Amino acid sequence: MRIAVVGVGRMGAIHAANLRRHADVTSLVVADSDRQRAQELARRLEVSAADSVDEVFASSTEAVVIAANTAAHAELIRQAARAGLPVFCEKPVAADLSESIQTVREVQAEGVTLQIGLMRRFDAGFRAGRALVRSGRLGRLHTIRSVGAEPDPPPATYLSASGGIFWDALIHDFDLLRWLTGREVSEVYACGSDAGPQIFAELGELDTAMALLTMDDGTLAAATAGRCNGAGYDVRMEVCGDADTIAIGLDRHTPLTSVEPEATFPSGDPVQNFLDRFAPAFEAEIDAFLQVARGDLENPCDGREAVEALRVAEACWRSQRERRPVRMTEIVGF
Known part of the structure; x- marks a missing residue:
């Protein structure tokens, strides 16, 4: 699968490293609002870095992992949904409850999979x-x-x-x-x-x-x-x-x-x-997301669950x- 990670701070770097090792990932692209940070991680993992976050959603990516700061979650999820891409996003869905609910509704209307990163479910x-x-x-x-x-x-x-x-x-x-x-x-x-x-x-x-x-x-x-x-x-x-x-x-x-x-x-x-x-749990939740994105597994933590x-x-x-x-x-x- 061709996967992109958007936001490569501490959590994004962890997800990117886990994806880099995963047997089902054939191509990995990392992106960040701080282009230099994305390029540094790309060099370390020997993967590609996108020139911009927007580039990810216009590429041949098959699924997106979002680990940007909380304030950016909702819009990035919407971008992925509009592009028809299955999306994994670190909790929370958005910066407040009302926006979280609205974001999940928009994702559902697009018919796109949204899995939220509540990793203790995988411990x-x-x-x-x-x-x-x-x-x-x-x-x-x-x-x-x-x-x-x-x-x-x-x-x-x-x-x-x-x-x-x-x-x-x-x-x-x-x-x-x-x-x-x-x-x-x-x-x-x-x-x-x-x-x-x-x-x-x-x-x-x-x-x-x-x-x-x-x-x-x-x-x-x-x-x-x-x-x-x-x-x-x-x-x-x-x-x-x-x-x-x-x-x-x-x-x-x-x-x-x-x-x-x-x-x-x-x-x-x-x-x-x-x-x-929770290192094994982080690996397990990303493995589950890849299965969900392929249609092989029911979503283990969707947007509605996270909103509750x-x-x-x-x-x-x-x-x-x-x-x-x-x-x-x-x-x-x-």
């Missing part, structure tokens, strides 16, 4: 957990606890354009809650703190956040996110039912220290970033700002 542990939940092995679910923490705050340039901790970080947890359980969120109550490094208060952002979510079957979920977890990069989930409880992401690399006198777990070095923790997670993030943002529970019926959707 082996989360996939195994989902299979157990859906099998009924856990019985009636009653509690889910989800943890996400980064060892160091992102750069100010990233924070200022990220959309905030609910939109940027906890969006993965909100997506997984729906994906694992097959249920919808009915109500949220969220809170947050900017008591960490001064940059968060200066930007009006949060360095720590927590959301309590009620699912439509009564299951309660608590999702936490932090930007200053010095122990390491930590993504875990506990799913509790009346028949069994499982832990996802709990292994010898989990950045925890037990104070129990006989404990020897965890025994390995902690993971320090999401690239190490964004709706939960929007509800949490409103709850945190207004200091009250927010019903999902208050948030615009399809």
Whole structure:
């Protein structure tokens, strides 16, 4: 297949490298608004660099991977849709909820495939957990606890354009809650703190956040996110039912220290970033996209799925700002 990657910052470079190694990719072109950055990556991977982003959509490309900054997502998705190209785009769909909904509607009207990059769906542990939940092995679910923490705050340039901790970080947890359980969120109550490094208060952002979510079957979920977890990069989930409880992401690399006198777990070095923790998942989601683009696989994470997670993030943002529970019926959707 002839594939193009648009936007070759950190995530774009990862996707390009994975595509470069993929047996089904016969031609790879990279493009970026910063032409020099595209040319440098092209030289490193020994692939082609487009002279402009627009050139990609007028070429013989068969599918497009978008990893540009969030503000550019919606228009790039529309360009791909108008060109009739299957498109993979990093989350989120767009910079706000209403534009995300409109973009997905336009893509659907064009009859084009849009897969959104929520890579935790492709992690082996989360996939195994989902299979157990859906099998009924856990019985009636009653509690889910989800943890996400980064060892160091992102750069100010990233924070200022990220959309905030609910939109940027906890969006993965909100997506997984729906994906694992097959249920919808009915109500949220969220809170947050900017008591960490001064940059968060200066930007009006949060360095720590927590959301309590009620699912439509009564299951309660608590999702936490932090930007200053010095122990390491930590993504875990506990799913509790009346028949069994499982832990996802709990292994010898989990950045925890037990104070129990006989404990020897965890025994390995902690993971320090999401690239190490989810490297196989990034490869798996791109492999899935190529299958989707060929028509060999049903879309595993389409635009509507991504918008539903964004709706939960929007509800949490409103709850945190207004200091009250927010019903999902208050948030615009399809």
